Every structure is written in C-alpha cells, then in structure tokens.
Amino acid sequence: MSGSGGGGGLPSINRPSATESCDDLVINTNLASPRTEVVTHLEPGNILDIRLEGDQGPIVAVDGNGNVAGSIISREQLRLLSCIVAGTQFVAEILSIINGQCQVQIRTR
Amino acid sequence: MQLNLRFDKQVINPAIVDESSVLTDLNLHLLSFPSPDQELLPGLNWGGYDCLFTPAYWKMQYLMHYYDDAFNINYKLGSNIFEEVVACLLGGFGLKSEMGLAAFHRLKNRSLIKRFISFEAIHTALKEPFFLKNNMARYRFPNQKAKFISEFLNRYDLDMIPSIDLELRDWLMSVNGIGPKTASWITRNHLDSEKVAIIDVHILRALHLMGVSCNGYDVQKNYFELEHIFLHICKELEVQPSKMDALIWLQMKESNKVALKIFNNHYNRV
Numbered sequence: 001m002s003g004s005g006g007g008g009g010l011p012s013i014n015r016p017s018a019t020e021s022c023d024d025l026v027i028n029t030n031l032a033s034p035r036t037e038v039v040t041h042l043e044p045g046n047i048l049d050i051r052l053e054g055d056q057g058p059i060v061a062v063d064g065n066g067n068v069a070g071s072i073i074s075r076e077q078l079r080l081l082s083c084i085v086a087g088t089q090f091v092a093e094i095l096s097i098i099n100g101q102c103q104v105q106i107r108t109r
Numbered sequence: 110m111q112l113n114l115r116f117d118k119q120v121i122n123p124a125i126v127d128e129s130s131v132l133t134d135l136n137l138h139l140l141s142f143p144s145p146d147q148e149l150l151p152g153l154n155w156g157g158y159d160c161l162f163t164p165a166y167w168k169m170q171y172l173m174h175y176y177d178d179a180f181n182i183n184y185k186l187g188s189n190i191f192e193e194v195v196a197c198l199l200g201g202f203g204l205k206s207e208m209g210l211a212a213f214h215r216l217k218n219r220s221l222i223k224r225f226i227s228f229e230a231i232h233t234a235l236k237e238p239f240f241l242k243n244n245m246a247r248y249r250f251p252n253q254k255a256k257f258i259s260e261f262l263n264r265y266d267l268d269m270i271p272s273i274d275l276e277l278r279d280w281l282m283s284v285n286g287i288g289p290k291t292a293s294w295i296t297r298n299h300l301d302s303e304k305v306a307i308i309d310v311h312i313l314r315a316l317h318l319m320g321v322s323c324n325g326y327d328v329q330k331n332y333f334e335l336e337h338i339f340l341h342i343c344k345e346l347e348v349q350p351s352k353m354d355a356l357i358w359l360q361m362k363e364s365n366k367v368a369l370k371i372f373n374n375h376y377n378r379v
Contacts, residue, residue, distance in 0.1 A: 026125045030132040032139060032159055055371050058159035071159040075173045076126050078360050081161060082367045101136070103129050 022083035023108050028095065031061060031070025031102040038069045039102050042094055050080075050090035050106060057081060061092045061104060070102060080106070131176050138172055149345055153320050161371065162318040164346060167357065171348045174356055184355045185298050186213065187222075190270055191262065193299045194284070195222050197291050198257050211239045212248050216258075226262050231255040257286030274302035289332040303350050306339045308332060311361035312354065316342070318371060 031039070041063070042048075048061040048069055059072040059081060072092075074080060084090065092104040132139070142165060143149070145157040149164050156163025186196035195216060200209035215234055216222050232255035235248045248254070261284050271277045274296050281292035293305040306312070313328055313335065321342060326335050343350040 024124060027128060028125055029128040030136075032132070054160070055374060056161040056163075058157060073132070073159050073169060073173075074126065074128055075131075075170065077159075077166075077170070078161065078364045078367070082364055085367060101133060105125075 022086065022088040025076065025080065025083060025088075025090075025106075025108070027072075027074050027076055027080065027106040029072065029074050029104060029106065031092075031104060032073045034070040034100060034102050035068060036100065038063060038067045039097060039100070042069065042097065042102065044094050044096055046094045048092040048094070048104065050084070050092055052081060052084045055085075059084065072106065074106075128173070131173055135172055135176065138169075142169070150342075152322065156320070161367075162315060164319050164342070167315075167319070167353065168346050168348065170360070171346070171353055171356060175352060184351075186210075187217075187298075190295075190299050191224075191267075192217060192222050193295050194261055194281070194287075195258055197295045197298070198261070198286055199254055201291065207241055208239065208246060208248060211241060212254075215239070222262070224262055224267060226259055228255050228259040231258050253286075257284075260285050272300070274300050274304045278305055290328070293336070297351050297354065301351055304340075306336045306343075306350050306354050307358070308335045308339060309358070311358050312339060314369075315357045315361050 046063070048063055050072070051060050051062055053060055057071075057077070059077065060068045061070055061072065062068050072080065080090070089109040090106050091109050092106045095103040095105055097103075139158075142158055143155045145155055145160075145163070145165065147155050149155050153164065155165040158165040158169035160166060185193070187193040192213075196209070196213040199212045199216075200206065212235055215237075216231065219234060221230055221234055232251055235251035235255055238245045238247055240246070264284075271280050277300065278289075278292045278296045281287050281295055282289060284292075287295070290307060290309060294307045296302045296305050297307060308328055310328065313323065316323055316335075316339065319342070321338060323335060323338065324331075326338075328335060339354070340350055343353050346353070
C-alpha cells in the first residue's frame with residue numbers, strides 16, 4: 001500500500017529516534033573514508049560543517065578551511081539529505097578520534 | 110585552526126541515532142567495498158556507498174539496517190494467510206497506505222476475516238468513516254473490495270492453499286482482485302519468500318536510479334521481466350530480495366520528493 005502512485009509493500013520501520021523532525025535529528029556515527037591528512041589536525045570538540053556535494057550526495061564533513069574530513073553514511077542518510085535539501089543546516093562535533101576512526105555527532109547548527 | 114569546544118552543546122538523550130558501533134563493526138566491509146567505478150554487472154558500476162541510490166548505497170544500507178534490531182523492518186501485515194490476503198486486497202492503487210491499514214484493522218478487530226463471511230458484513234464495515242490523524246475519511250472502494258474479500262473468503266479451496274512460494278503466487282493470481290504484484294506481495298509477506306519481488310513504481314524508480322537498464326519495461330505489462338532483473342541484482346549484491354525489496358520501498362517512499370527530483374534530473378541529463 002503506497003500513495004496514489006501504485007501498490008507495493010507496507011513495511012514499517014522501528015527507529016530509535018521516534019521523531020521525524022529535522023530539527024531533532026541527531027546522529028552519532030563514524031566518518032566514512034576519513035582523510036588522514038585532515039583528521040590528523042582535528043581534536044574532540046572540533047565542529048565541522050556538514051555539506052551536500054551533489055543532489056545525490058555524498059554528505060561530507062568539512063573543517064574550517066573547507067577541507068573534507070570524511071563523508072557521512074548512516075541508516076538515516078536519506079533523511080539527513082532530505083533535511084539538508086529542505087534547508088536545515090547541520091554540524092558535526094568530533095566526539096573521539098581513536099585509531100583513525102573519527103566519531104562525530106551530527107546535529108542542527 | 111580555531112577550536113570550538115562545545116561539550117556543553119553535546120546532546121545526550123535517548124532519541125539519538127547511535128551508529129558508531131555499527132560502523133565500527135562494519136569497518137571491514139567498508140574497507141573491502143568495491144571501488145565506485147568497478148562493475149557490478151556489465152554496464153553497471155557499483156558507485157559510491159555515500160551517494161544515494163547507487164548499488165553500493167543499497168548494499169551498505171542493507172548491511173546497516175540488518176546489522177542489529179535497532180532498525181528492524183516489519184512487513185508482515187497479518188497473522189495468517191487469510192489476514193495477509195485481506196490486508197493486501199485492501200491496499201493498492203489509489204489508496205493511501207494508512208487508509209488501507211486502518212480498514213484492515215477494523216475488519217480484523219471485528220472478527221470479520223473468516224470463512225463464509227458475507228459481502229454485506231464486509232461492505233458495512235468498510236463504508237463507515239475512518240478517523241485518520243483527527244480527520245474523517247472514507248474508504249475509497251468499499252463495494253469493489255468487499256466483493257473481492259467476500260469472494261475470497263467464500264472459496265471452496267481455502268483448505269488447499271499451497272505453501273510453496275511460486276505455487277502460492279500462482280494460486281493467488283486465481284483470486285479475483287489479485288494480480289502479479291499483490292500475489293507477490295502476499296507471498297513475500299506470508300512465506301518470507303526470496304523467490305518473488307514486489308515491483309512497483311518505487312522499485313522501478315530505484316532500479317533506474319541505480320543505472321539498471323530496464324529496456325523500457327512497464328510495471329503493468331512486464332512484471333515478471335522486471336522481477337527477474339531485480340532478483341538478479343539482489344543475487345549480485347548478495348542480499349536477500351525480501352529484505353532488499355522492503356528496504357528500497359521504504360526509503361523510496363519516505364523520500365518521495367527527493368527521489369523524484371533526482372530521478373527527473375537524471376532523465377533530463379540523459
């Protein structure tokens with residue numbers, strides 16, 4: 001059962017985040033494909049800008065100099081992209097950097 | 110570089126989507142993912158997993174969604190084959206999913222999904238207004254659906270419903286009101302079948318956006334050809350078709366506007 005465009009399955013999804021609001025979207029995740037030369041200069045607490053590169057992504061996290069630190073993959077990737085396209089601005093705060101894995105928290109600016 | 114220490118702003122609450130452990134554990138998969146320009150099939154590249162709707166994106170989403178129970182996807186509608194058939198008959202073209210689901214639950218809660226039920230009983234239940242999101246709404250096709258449902262529940266061969274997927278699907282297509290898509294839908298739901306796929310406009314759009322050549326096939330006229338293509342893609346991605354189908358449908362439906370815009374842009378470029 002879908003919208004007026006046709007039939008189809010009716011899956012539902014149990015999400016940890018019950019809200020559908022863009023403002024309330026908060027994601028803890030690791031940067032995918034972290035760029036070592038950029039991440040080396042980052043520390044926990046740093047704030048990165050979240051940017052969309054192209055209408056299909058990737059969604060990237062950039063430092064204050066505009067260097068890409070890594071990209072964002074998430075089960076909420078599509079929702080995050082939809083929110084960005086709709087005008088919500090997000091940042092990524094670095095939570096930890098361990099063995100090259102950069103954990104960030106993505107939330108609204 | 111200026112540091113912005115904002116620990117006080119860090120959000121700690123149960124509504125956070127926490128994926129760090131998922132990605133840490135899937136790190137090996139990330140490292141061994143095919144490069145974006147590597148071919149999945151002749152003429153079809155993997156693409157980047159961080160770009161929407163590429164084959165790599167769907168594979169990564171599949172790995173993440175089925176990693177743990179945090180994001181489990183439910184697609185069974187009923188608790189037995191009768192309920193599954195009725196639920197799927199109540200859905201379909203021209204109906205919003207919420208309305209179909211509301212109609213199904215009304216029939217179920219009133220114990221109307223049973224053999225030998227009359228047309229009148231089903232029709233009366235479907236004609237009553239529904240209240241969805243505080244608005245009154247009416248089920249759009251009470252006559253037609255009551256006819257389909259009562260005919261089904263009064264069939265003489267309900268004790269002989271096949272339990273093997275493709276046989277069940279063939280049998281279901283003998284039910285008035287059920288075509289290949291609904292038959293596949295019921296079969297997938299009831300048997301967790303991996304031999305069928307539910308191909309609708311969302312799946313077709315996803316196939317196009319992946320870069321899959323669909324030969325101009327139409328969902329209505331070329332259902333089984335498109336299903337074959339989808340099942341082949343799933344085999345190459347090494348994913349279960351039932352789960353991949355549900356995941357794609359869910360994401361494409363939820364992101365309808367975004368997906369449509371990308372789809373239209375893609376075809377304007379071509």
